[in-house]
Every structure is written in C-alpha cells, then in structure tokens.
Amino acid sequence: MPIAFHHTTLADGRELIYVDDADTTLPPAAERRRDERALDPRPATAIMRQDVLTGEWVSHAAARQNRAFLPPADQDPLAPQTPANPSEIPDIYDVAVFENRSPSFGPLLEDANAPTGLDDLSEIGIERSRTSVGRCEVVCFSPEHEGSFGSLSVSRARTVFEAWAQRTEALSAMPGIEQVFVFENRGQEIGVTLPHPHGQIYAYPFVTPRTQGVLRSIAAVGDDLFARILESEQASERVVARGEYFTAFVPFAARWPLEIHLLPHRHVADLAGLTTEEKDELAPLYRHLLRGLDALYGSPTPYISAWHQAPVHTHRDSVRLMLQITSPRRAADRLKYLAGSEAAMGAFIGDVTPERQAEFIRTGLASADSASPFSTEGDQR
Structure with missing residues (x-):
C-alpha cells in the first residue's frame, strides 16, 4: 500500500x-x-x-x-x-x-x-x-x-x-x-x-541571507559549484558515509564541533525533485547519520538539521539540495557557545580540524551500525 x-x-x-x-x-x-x-x-x-x-x-x-x-x-x-x-x-x-x-x-x-x-x-x-x-x-x-x-x-x-x-x-x-x-x-x-x-x-x-551568500559564490566560481564541492569532498578523508545516490562528509571549512553535510550525486534543486530510489536510500541513510551522532557520547546529541533548497523561482539549475547538520556539542558535557567573534562578527573559530571531526564521527557511525546495522532495505528499529 x-x-x-x-x-x-x-x-x-x-x-x-x-x-x-x-x-x-x-x-x-x-x-x-x-x-x-x-x-x-x-x-x-x-x-x-x-x-x-x-x-x-x-x-x-x-x-x-x-x-x-x-x-x-x-x-x-x-x-x-x-x-x-x-x-x-x-x-x-x-x-x-x-x-x-x-x-x-x-x-x-x-x-x-x-x-x-x-x-x-x-x-x-x-x-x-x-x-x-x-x-x-x-x-x-x-x-x-x-x-x-x-x-x-x-x-x-x-x-x-x-x-x-x-x-x-x-x-x-x-x-x-x-x-x-x-x-x-x-x-x-x-x-x-x-x-x-x-x-x-x-x-x-x-531568498534567505544564507542562500544569497551561496548565490554570490556561484557567481564567483560557476554554476557547477556544487558538483565541484562534491568531487573535492569525495576525494578527501572527510567522507563519513556514501551510498549510491548521496555522500555525507564533514565540510572543508566546518564551523561547528560536529558538522555533517550531505549532497546528492546528481543535480536536484529540492526535496520535491528526488526520485523514489533516492528517497528510498536517503531515509535510512539520514537516520543512520543522526544515530551516529548520538552514539558519539552515548546520549542524545543536540543538533539543527537543515535542508537547504534552491529558491523557488531562480537558480534552479545551479543551487543543489544540501543537508547541513550542525551541533554545538564539543564534549560529553560541554557545548560551544557563540561568543564575541562568532556572535558579533560572524567569524567562526573551530576547536578541532574537520579531518579529526570526520574520523570521530565515523566512530559514532560504526558504533550505531553495530547496534542497528545500516541498510536501505527492510524496516529496522
């Protein structure tokens, strides 16, 4: 049904x-x-x-x-x-x-x-x-x-x-x-x-300020910006999960203690444009990423999960659907608070390299996978 x-x-x-x-x-x-x-x-x-x-x-x-x-x-x-x-x-x-x-x-x-x-x-x-x-x-x-x-x-x-x-x-x-x-x-x-x-x-x-920033980058780099980002990240040690249709990675210039981005392998402007096969893979993959974050410290991890989509009427062929998961959790009992530089000037300062972030996140995903194996088939709890 x-x-x-x-x-x-x-x-x-x-x-x-x-x-x-x-x-x-x-x-x-x-x-x-x-x-x-x-x-x-x-x-x-x-x-x-x-x-x-x-x-x-x-x-x-x-x-x-x-x-x-x-x-x-x-x-x-x-x-x-x-x-x-x-x-x-x-x-x-x-x-x-x-x-x-x-x-x-x-x-x-x-x-x-x-x-x-x-x-x-x-x-x-x-x-x-x-x-x-x-x-x-x-x-x-x-x-x-x-x-x-x-x-x-x-x-x-x-x-x-x-x-x-x-x-x-x-x-x-x-x-x-x-x-x-x-x-x-x-x-x-x-x-x-x-x-x-x-x-x-x-x-x-x-069109939101964050997306307007993306549009400025597209104007400077080219309409193939997201394809180039995906190619660069897939060749790096920052990849944390990869399926047939999607790749998840810690971005090159991550701002937050825990940060994961996910991109589709083909250009698609928004969630409405996904195929049945892509949604079938994405549902368990996305769930697996969130369970992996919870497994890092053995307790629920606070996060903002944001699905960035192309504007409705413009730049549909250049802005690609992108998931960005960010968390202020930097230790089991510590959070990163946005202080002077971040809150007042928008200039972030990271406490750990994205490569180390990716390695750490992969341990959480492995732990989550051992508890409940990741699969794109079936209905697992």
Missing part, C-alpha cells in the same frame, strides 16, 4: 494533513475524529522590518511569545487529542503536518498594503517594513511524546521524506513564496521547547 495523504482542517481553519505509512495499521481516514475545539481566531500576520545595515529582513511575531514551553506528556500539544489534552491533532496518526498556530510568516500569502517580490525586498532603506507573508508548518514524525528522527523506524522515516517532498512542492506553488526551508531542531541546549519528535517547514517571501 502506498504512503497516503489525507487533508482536513482544524477548528480555526488551519490545514491539517495526515500522512499514513505504507505499512500503516491505522483506521481509514474517514473514521478519524474532527477537531471540535473552540479556538480563538488566528493571530494577525506578523510584520517584518529591514535591517538597513545588512539589507536583511527580521520578522517580529508577537504571537509566538506565549507558545508551549516543555509541557508534561499529558499536555503535549503535538500528541493525539484526549479528553484531558486538547492538543493540535484530533486523532491518532503516523505522520501529521499542520499550519503553525503561532507562525513567524503568514497566514497571509500576499501583502495587500505594499508591493512584494524580490525587486521590492532587495531595495535598502531606513525604517522599511512589510507584512511577513508566507507559511509555517509543523511536521510531527510520530504520536510519541519524546524522540527524534533518529528514533524512527525506516518505514516511518520514509513517510516523513514523502511528506517533506510533497509539502515542498505544494508550498513552492503558493503565491508570494520565494524559498522553502525544511528543518528539525533537537535538544533543549539549542532552545527546543517541545520534546515531541517533530520538525518544521518555513515558506519565506524572500
């Missing part, structure tokens, strides 16, 4: 999508409960202001100030609803995707009070502001209260990838969207407020 998508709405009109595993044991979608809560109207779309010193846009979303903070298991807002827990998801699920109740961007997709688009947003001036149009979604990997992507089965991991790909395609087709960002934050050490296994998707009305 194929992975299945079922679209419905929450009590305040937000979209909710149930995504069923290929081997699901859940009842038919038509039998699932509807959201019967009495909810306040959705908050007004946030406002973003331009930093005239950099030209970057900063969204100010006051509705996020009172969002859930480390709730007990019986009040988990991402767990299926119970009589005592009026959570965001009305019924049991495998994977669930819904519009964020307190979004940084959206729910408006177009700014009726000001021009939108890259030409307008790229201008720089004092006290410029715009409506933070766009969309923010939450992707729940499991109904369990605690966990992460690394704790999923291979089948469930594959379902999440299908959800990411489908949502990337759908969000990219919406008016006013210029870039789609899929990510997972894991660990209180980096500010996670919900232990429930989940990630998020941001659909921005602009």
Whole structure:
C-alpha cells in the first residue's frame, strides 16, 4: 500500500494533513475524529522590518511569545487529542503536518498594503517594513511524546521524506513564496521547547541571507559549484558515509564541533525533485547519520538539521539540495557557545580540524551500525 495523504482542517481553519505509512495499521481516514475545539481566531500576520545595515529582513511575531514551553506528556500539544489534552491533532496518526498556530510568516500569502517580490525586498532603506507573508508548518514524525528522527523506524522515516517532498512542492506553488526551508531542531541546549519528535517547514517571501551568500559564490566560481564541492569532498578523508545516490562528509571549512553535510550525486534543486530510489536510500541513510551522532557520547546529541533548497523561482539549475547538520556539542558535557567573534562578527573559530571531526564521527557511525546495522532495505528499529 502506498504512503497516503489525507487533508482536513482544524477548528480555526488551519490545514491539517495526515500522512499514513505504507505499512500503516491505522483506521481509514474517514473514521478519524474532527477537531471540535473552540479556538480563538488566528493571530494577525506578523510584520517584518529591514535591517538597513545588512539589507536583511527580521520578522517580529508577537504571537509566538506565549507558545508551549516543555509541557508534561499529558499536555503535549503535538500528541493525539484526549479528553484531558486538547492538543493540535484530533486523532491518532503516523505522520501529521499542520499550519503553525503561532507562525513567524503568514497566514497571509500576499501583502495587500505594499508591493512584494524580490525587486521590492532587495531595495535598502531606513525604517522599511512589510507584512511577513508566507507559511509555517509543523511536521510531527510520530504520536510519541519524546524522540527524534533518529528514533524512527525506516518505514516511518520514509513517510516523513514523502511528506517533506510533497509539502515542498505544494508550498513552492503558493503565491508570494520565494524559498522553502525544511528543518528539525533537537535538544533543549539549542532552545527546543517541545520534546515531541517533530520538525518544521518555513515558506519565506524572500531568498534567505544564507542562500544569497551561496548565490554570490556561484557567481564567483560557476554554476557547477556544487558538483565541484562534491568531487573535492569525495576525494578527501572527510567522507563519513556514501551510498549510491548521496555522500555525507564533514565540510572543508566546518564551523561547528560536529558538522555533517550531505549532497546528492546528481543535480536536484529540492526535496520535491528526488526520485523514489533516492528517497528510498536517503531515509535510512539520514537516520543512520543522526544515530551516529548520538552514539558519539552515548546520549542524545543536540543538533539543527537543515535542508537547504534552491529558491523557488531562480537558480534552479545551479543551487543543489544540501543537508547541513550542525551541533554545538564539543564534549560529553560541554557545548560551544557563540561568543564575541562568532556572535558579533560572524567569524567562526573551530576547536578541532574537520579531518579529526570526520574520523570521530565515523566512530559514532560504526558504533550505531553495530547496534542497528545500516541498510536501505527492510524496516529496522
């Protein structure tokens, strides 16, 4: 049975999508409960202001100030609803995707009070502001209260990838969207407020500053930049894992104590462009990388897992899909904090060479593999 998508709405009109595993044991979608809560109207779309010193846009979303903070298991807002827990998801699920109740961007997709688009947003001036149009979604990997992507089965991991790909395609087709960002934050050490296994998707009305930096490098080096990076890294001692379609490595100029990048072997602009075979390999490979990080110190490693994708309307043939996993963990009981040089000037200082990082990460992957052998076939726990 194929992975299945079922679209419905929450009590305040937000979209909710149930995504069923290929081997699901859940009842038919038509039998699932509807959201019967009495909810306040959705908050007004946030406002973003331009930093005239950099030209970057900063969204100010006051509705996020009172969002859930480390709730007990019986009040988990991402767990299926119970009589005592009026959570965001009305019924049991495998994977669930819904519009964020307190979004940084959206729910408006177009700014009726000001021009939108890259030409307008790229201008720089004092006290410029715009409506933070766009969309923010939450992707729940499991109904369990605690966990992460690394704790999923291979089948469930594959379902999440299908959800990411489908949502990337759908969000990219919406008016006013210029870039789609899929990510997972894991660990209180980096500010996670919900232990429930989940990630998020941001659909921005602009091309993000990080990607604009990539575009400058492409202009300087050439449209084949990512192919050249892949060739260079594959020939180095920094490779940590390699499959038929993807290679994972510690980058030449890694910033963080633990940092892994992953590139597809062919050019593909975003998750929506992956083939079935590529997703079949990527789901267990990505899970294996995360389990390897946890095996380094024998306890959960905090990380940010970021899927960098090409802008929606430009540079589709030169910006390649790229995963970047970064962690501030530099020892079993120590974190790297961004101090003066990094936080104030953006000039990172590494404490260990990328080559040593790669060797260390390979030991974690080997340990994870001995505990649960990596395979692109079957469904292993």
